[in-house]
Every structure is written in C-alpha cells, then in structure tokens.
C-alpha cells in the first residue's frame with residue numbers, strides 16, 4: 001500500500017516543483033526584460049579575456065533594438081572608454097564609448113567633487129591618468145592632495161616608496177577598486193587591492209576604494225544613465241562586487257553563471273542575487 005502511494009506521489013511532486021521553478025523563471029525573465037536601464041559588468045558577462053561569451057552579441061543587439069539604456073561598468077582602471085569600445089569592436093560588438101564607465105572615471109569624479117582642481121600622485125595606466133586630467137586634476141609628485149593607485153604596469157618598489165612617503169607627509173590614499181585579483185592572459189594577476197596593500201601596511205593608513213561594491217559607483221552609473229533605481233537592473237558574475245553593489249544600492253540584481261561564480265558558491269554568501277541566469281544569452 002505504502003509503496004504504491006510512494007510510487008504515485010513522487011512524479012506528481014516532481015512535476016509541481018518543476019512547474020513552480022519554470023513559473024519563477026518566467027517571472028524573473030519578465031522582470032528583467034521590462035527594465036529600461038541595464039548596468040552590465042563585462043568580464044565573465046560579455047567576454048572572457050578575448051573570447052566573446054555565448055549570446056553576448058545578440059544580447060547587446062537586443063538592448064539596442066529595444067531602446068534600452070545601458071552602461072558597461074568595469075572595476076578595471078587601465079583602459080579608457082575609447083579603448084574598451086575598441087576592444088568590443090574587435091570582438092564584433094559595436095558600442096559607442098559613452099556606454100562605458102570605469103572605476104577610473106568614478107575615482108576622478110569622486111575626487112573632483114571632494115576637492116575640485118586638486119592634484120595627485122598616480123600609480124596607474126593612461127586610462128586613470130586621462131580620467132583625472134579630464135576632471136581638472138594635475139599630476140604632482142611633490143606634495144599632492146591624493147595618492148591614487150590603480151592597476152599599473154609601472155608599479156615598482158620605487159613607486160611604492162614614493163607613495164608611502166607622500167602619504168606619511170599628508171596625502172590621502174585612494175584605490176580605484178578593491179579587487180585583489182583580476183583576469184590575466186595566463187591566469188589571475190594582482191589587481192588594485194593587492195597593489196595598495198603594501199602602502200597601507202607601511203603607512204598604517206587605510207585607502208578609500210571607489211569602485212564596486214562602493215554604492216558611490218552605482219550612483220554615478222545611474223546618473224550617467226539618467227535612470228532611477230527602480231528602472232534599473234545590474235548584471236554581473238561576481239557576488240562580492242556586482243551583486244553586493246546592487247543590493248546595497250537597492251537595484252535589482254542578476255547573477256550570471258558564465259563567469260567566476262558557480263551555482264554551488266552562491267549559498268556561501270550572506271546575501272543572494274534576486275535572479276540567477278546561466279548567461280546573458282537567456283535574456284533576449
């Protein structure tokens with residue numbers, strides 16, 4: 001008798017669960033598609049290194065055809081919006097430079113609002129240096145208002161020594177983004193957070209980091225988009241930057257599993273994304 005009940009109840013139960021999951025998925029997709037503004041992380045969402053991810057081109061075409069507002073947001077400070085636009089074009093996606101926003105631009109905007117026409121000693125690439133010039137900053141390696149650190153090929157013991165001395169003499173320490181590592185050609189490479197750490201240790205001062213997950217970066221992005229929180233969704237592959245940034249800014253979050261996070265990782269975090277997709281190919 002029991003075994004008979006057991007045999008009959010399982011398929012119905014499974015059917016209900018599957019139907020509920022499909023319904024939830026359908027609701028998720030409708031919520032995402034109805035948003036009018038999209039903040040999109042790049043690496044792990046659109047491309048991985050120099051490889052375009054499945055459905056990325058179709059997703060961007062859908063954004064354009066549907067008249068969505070969109071901004072590609074990256075914590076990397078190395079490249080300018082022009083260079084990012086060129087990289088996307090090489091991968092086959094044509095997007096104007098106005099659709100890119102980097103931690104270098106956010107840092108420059110933040111410093112210009114805090115201390116207009118200030119000066120900085122910069123350890124960083126042209127993307128960061130140009131952003132600071134554009135924001136009215138001058139370069140100063142004698143008595144700058146700020147020491148600003150981003151990802152930098154020029155990083156060396158000399159530049160660290162100089163930064164430490166300037167911070168001890170009163171310059172404020174700024175990091176473009178807190179990422180400890182980033183994707184490189186041959187695997188992980190140290191990113192801004194790791195490069196700032198020696199300066200923090202030697203000076204006993206803590207840097208202020210501007211990039212994701214700092215909600216400041218989200219507010220700058222919303223202003224760029226001319227969108228409200230309610231109209232916007234953030235799509236990213238990292239729980240500790242993209243998803244937490246969305247949650248802390250009260251923006252709807254979409255985690256894609258095409259990057260660094262797997263489904264098994266999600267439960268380890270004390271916060272969860274609102275929606276989970278295999279990749280952006282599911283959206284159009």
Ligand SMILES: [Mg+2]
Nearest residue numbers: 041043044237
């Ligand atoms: Mg990413």
